[in-house]
Amino acid sequence: VTPDYVVSFRQNFPYFTKNPDSCYLDNAATTHICQPALDKINEYYSFQHATVHRSGHIAATENTNQFEAVRLQVAKWLNAEEKSNIVWTKGATEAANLVAHCLHHAFLQAGDEVIVSMTEHHASFVTWQQLALKYNFRLRIAPVDQHMKIDVDELKKLINKNTRVVVCCHVANATGVKQPIEKICQLVKAHANIISVVDGAQAINHIPVDVQSLGCDFYYFSAHKMYAGTGLGVLYTCSRVQEQLTPYQYGGEMVRSVSITRSEFNQAPFMFEAGTPNIASVYALSATLNFLDKQALTQLRTYEHELMQYLIAQLKQFPEIKIHGSEGFCGAVSFSLKDWHAYDVGEILAQMGVAVRTGKHCAMPLVDSINTNGTVRVSLAAYTLVEEIDKLINAVKQLREFL
Numbered sequence: 001v002t003p004d005y006v007v008s009f010r011q012n013f014p015y016f017t018k019n020p021d022s023c024y025l026d027n028a029a030t031t032h033i034c035q036p037a038l039d040k041i042n043e044y045y046s047f048q049h050a051t052v053h054r055s056g057h058i059a060a061t062e063n064t065n066q067f068e069a070v071r072l073q074v075a076k077w078l079n080a081e082e083k084s085n086i087v088w089t090k091g092a093t094e095a096a097n098l099v100a101h102c103l104h105h106a107f108l109q110a111g112d113e114v115i116v117s118m119t120e121h122h123a124s125f126v127t128w129q130q131l132a133l134k135y136n137f138r139l140r141i142a143p144v145d146q147h148m149k150i151d152v153d154e155l156k157k158l159i160n161k162n163t164r165v166v167v168c169c170h171v172a173n174a175t176g177v178k179q180p181i182e183k184i185c186q187l188v189k190a191h192a193n194i195i196s197v198v199d200g201a202q203a204i205n206h207i208p209v210d211v212q213s214l215g216c217d218f219y220y221f222s223a224h225k226m227y228a229g230t231g232l233g234v235l236y237t238c239s240r241v242q243e244q245l246t247p248y249q250y251g252g253e254m255v256r257s258v259s260i261t262r263s264e265f266n267q268a269p270f271m272f273e274a275g276t277p278n279i280a281s282v283y284a285l286s287a288t289l290n291f292l293d294k295q296a297l298t299q300l301r302t303y304e305h306e307l308m309q310y311l312i313a314q315l316k317q318f319p320e321i322k323i324h325g326s327e328g329f330c331g332a333v334s335f336s337l338k339d340w341h342a343y344d345v346g347e348i349l350a351q352m353g354v355a356v357r358t359g360k361h362c363a364m365p366l367v368d369s370i371n372t373n374g375t376v377r378v379s380l381a382a383y384t385l386v387e388e389i390d391k392l393i394n395a396v397k398q399l400r401e402f403l
């Protein structure tokens, strides 16, 4: 049975109050939002709504101060060097695009090489692939081993004098497998002219992240995958590289002065934040962090880990199931059921009231190499109940008889 502290943690998520029987195992796609974040969004739009940075009136000034205070809060939470290392984006996807375009502009020439792992989400994969095609630099693919982990020795072999960037995820979204990102960042760090980019979208809700000890140059994630709202991404950019970048998008507040013939840009991070930001979602993220601070996070994370072990043990009892990967599952696990199409499995599970994600998980190169029928991904959060896993397992039992 689910421990009481998990049940009380779950009570902070109104979705479950309204849907007590839900079996929501699609947390890698998006998590539910916590009540404090919802309250903050409501408060902002109801009583506090005004812009940031632009206007000098009282409400706008108060918002600017609060908005910047959240930037500092997030910088501290990630152990970034400075507040200015944190750039707000619309999500991990926009962060991936921002990083790729800025790095291309500042550092890359035709003939240069970028290493992208085989297990990247399309947000990183397609972005770098398309830039490589357009600007004639070479995309090198770091393979995964049979455990679905990026093979660091193979990655090492790909590094040469033309390598400029290495892009890897912290946790792979298609398999849930934690990647040897510490080793990869250290490896990249040993080469002064190579930049490391880490996609943390699937890690942020499960692993404490310290960007300085990781030693990455960029780290990004979306707020909606960690109990906050949609439309907000956090991009950490290390000072050393940030200083050499120029803006990715143009518009309001990213400039200092504009004349008919030229524009002078604002300092970082503002030069990367053209247009009115998602103020409500920034506040919601702050409320979520404050809320999480008050929870017994270590205990909840241990529970989540044990729940994952339980889920895997349960899945392993079925000889038809093949789990993709063998260890290091972090928040998600992905499997195939014989040669059945993942969409059929997902459809039947949905009919039984079980919400999972099926298909290629925005990681087609990897999933096509595993199973062209796609996979079934089950993903957890700290509010996931043991009973939800049991419901899934019962559904799988019935499905086996059915199919």
Ligand code: PMP
Residues within 6 Å of the ligand: 028, 029, 090, 091, 092, 093, 094, 121, 123, 124, 169, 171, 172, 173, 199, 200, 201, 202, 222, 362
């Ligand atoms: N990277 C990874 C690893 C992801 O799992 C996701 C979301 N599935 C993204 C990037 C993109 O995030 P978003 O859709 O919030 O921009």
